[in-house]
Amino acid sequence: MSSLVQKPTVVSLFAGCGGLDVGFKELDYDLIYACDNDPAAVAVYKKNIDERAYVRDVTSDEFHAEMKALGSCDIILGGFPCQGFSKAGPKKHDDIRNLLYLEMHSAVNRLKPKLFLAENVDGLSQNFKGAYLEAIVKDFKDIGYRVEYRLFDSVGFGVPQHRRRIYFIGIRDDLLFDNFKWPEFTHLSQSRNGEAAIADLGDLFSQERQTLLPARTIRDSIGDLIQLNSKIADHRVTYAWNDAWSSIFAKIGPGQKLCNVRHSPTSVYTWNIPEYFGHINDTERCILETIGKNRRHKKYGSIPNGNPLSIEVIKELSGIKSVTRHIDSLLAKGYLKDVDGKFDLKGAMFCSGLYKRPDWDTPSSTVLTNFHNPRYFLHPEENRPFSLRECARLQGFPDDFLFTFGSSERELVDGYRLVGNAVSPPVGRAFAKAIFKYLSKEVKIEAGISRTFSRREVERV
Template sequence: MFTNQLSSPKTQSLGSVVSLFTGCGGLDLGFHEEGFESKYAADNDPAAIAVYRHNIGPNAYVRDVTTAEFHAEIRALESADIVLGGFPCQGFSKAGPKRATDHRNVLYLEMRETISSLRPKIFIAENVDGLSQNFGGSYLRAIIDDFTSVGYRVEYRIVDAVSFGVPQHRRRVLFVGVRSDQPDFIWPEPTHEHPKRNGESSIHGSVRSIWDFSDKGALKQAVSIKEGLKGLPLLSASGDHSVTNNWPEKYAHIFKAIGPGQKLCNVRHAPSSVYTWQIPEAFGSITELQRLILETIGRNRRHKKYGDIPNGNPLAVSIIEEIIGVSLESSNFSKLEEMGYLKNVDGKYDLKGAMFCSGLFKRPLWNEPSPTVLTNFHNPRYFLHPTGDRPFSLRECARLQGFPDSFEFTDAGVSLEAGYRLVGNAVPPPLSRALAKSIKKHFKNQLGKVARAA
């Protein structure tokens, strides 16, 4: 059952936690709730640290992990039982440019140095699953080798948070490193089904997924958006359960045209696609013949006989005329260019707007888990509420991430948009809690090993 209440931490600490690249504390929260001591947390984002301090504890600091100040504070800590870190992922993310030279790609080395200094029994590092695929997997191998070099046995798994009762698909790679004198770590077992999304490659087989090593047993049904948002009141005018209300008036026409499971997408000819020319109130009226030209290009642009461009090929006017069966005046094409529906590519025509390639104004299905919550969920241009003509509220995004309602953002003094950014970058707390419970078992196994040796 999906829960949304913040549990009180146990009175006696089970071990100390040092956290780097902390964000607002999604990865830390599960450990806090399970009774571990939050000894030190660092992030270079003041808004993130404000939210962390408001909700988890005071031992959090605005720090750049490359500075002498941070390094001195780590040395002063002397030790920790656990080190956590969600090192920056922009150079690996599927949502942005993938640059092998992005300086953020090597910030994990600061985490390695922290681990080398504090010698924790175990560490957990988190990143986007693109890390395991991009650049031929070279960074994945480098990270494992670098952490291994300071005396840790390192394993990784691909995990989708939906497998742990989060009402959202969120695929991430988790690294767990165990100090050489510690027993092996037992990964947490999935508790919920992992429904495959349309167009998504399986996480089984090609990479080391947590599913490859788990006893599936009797799994609960994946938590839907509807269940995850159950019980929330009507939107507020301000605070966490509100929206920005900052978008153009023409969006209202687009909202009404996008049905459940649909998106605004010109270049994918599918039932899930709504085309801009079907919303003349927002994008301008065209004739029936012009509509036929656009739909003909849409249906045929990806056929291999017209070219081998993976995302689609521009078509010559003669080809379009042949398919439609009529001669076409050039004014039709110039008008569609002028209105922003078509682009001329070396005398051929394609639908305009790579922006529509993966779709905009996506409206997820109410009875399915949410797509991955991103930092831009305040803007309805990217995602719409399943039943409302608006984006998700910040509180709804937090629910989809598995944050309890008692975990506050705007009351910590940060803006609404900053709250969306923090939630979109966070690790889902239910996943953190599952990891914390596994580490509790790990520590218990270690104590048993010591007792047997004595």
């Protein structure tokens, strides 16, 4: 191999604000083109990563012409949109966003990179019986790429957040895939509820635990940012919430959430916050708790998230002989709902709960686009949502990565959305290192790029 390795060129599609690209910039790859259809995302990308970023619809003639003009590149990155696969929203088989990977497929076919890296939510493997996962692998195989995928949790790369995503690596058939080494975890990652069934997608839990550092926690990441401070970039919140919610905030402790539909020590029930949800008497409380404790028992039905109970069952379980008038009262107060003549709890409707307040000393749950709204997530200690800078840190963005450039509320909300949609930068950094090591060992990058890496730089990666 030559003593010099040319600077690899990168095209980034569906780039968002650049979470996946940060590590490639840090390792001085040549980011020759990036695009996204979101103007706010492109503006942030241009300010923080590279000016060669464009607002583009990847289905447009303009985008296709630009791909033709580029001619070639070494690497294509693509976090193609995942909303059609995500667990957090509706799953639509015909969601047009589910097919946008075909535009990445078209770009790969045209530019013939040595390697591509794609990212998507882990729901891609679970929804629609894995049909899209199989299609993606087959479609790229048909144009000359061997594709493998792994399921990684960002917490394993030192990110103080559980964020499970599938990462695809595709390597051109004339190159050796076996010499590519997937990034390895540096920090402990533990399986959580519902995760064991898909652990076989990759090396999510297989690395030797004794060699790994403890998982980073929320406190590790944002413990110095408790008080909001305008002098810290993006360390502000929207304040777009109802003042009456303060009575709810005050009742949610660390590790708890507002949730009626799961009987658990982590659940705070709406009837325990009469200041907001309305007062009840002791008999009504007994009825609500009886339903809460028994609604998930299989003997009362097969609905996965819980079953409404009949008046007869409520009488039997509660020991209250005359429950009808109390049930009528609870229906009127909004604590119960009538489901075909049976009764179930109402309020904090979805099973994961509302107003979730995490523990300081655990990794965060997945940072979502709605972290600005305290109805969904509360700060571990303060009665407010996470600030935008706190969300950025939980994702692993450096503090000099800026999401707002003024004081507008719209820009702030956009920033939360961009952070919530991003790939965790430390994960992108791990892939940037792994890809560079692969290219430096196996591929002689074509001449024509002015800047080169020295052998010492290669060995440092």
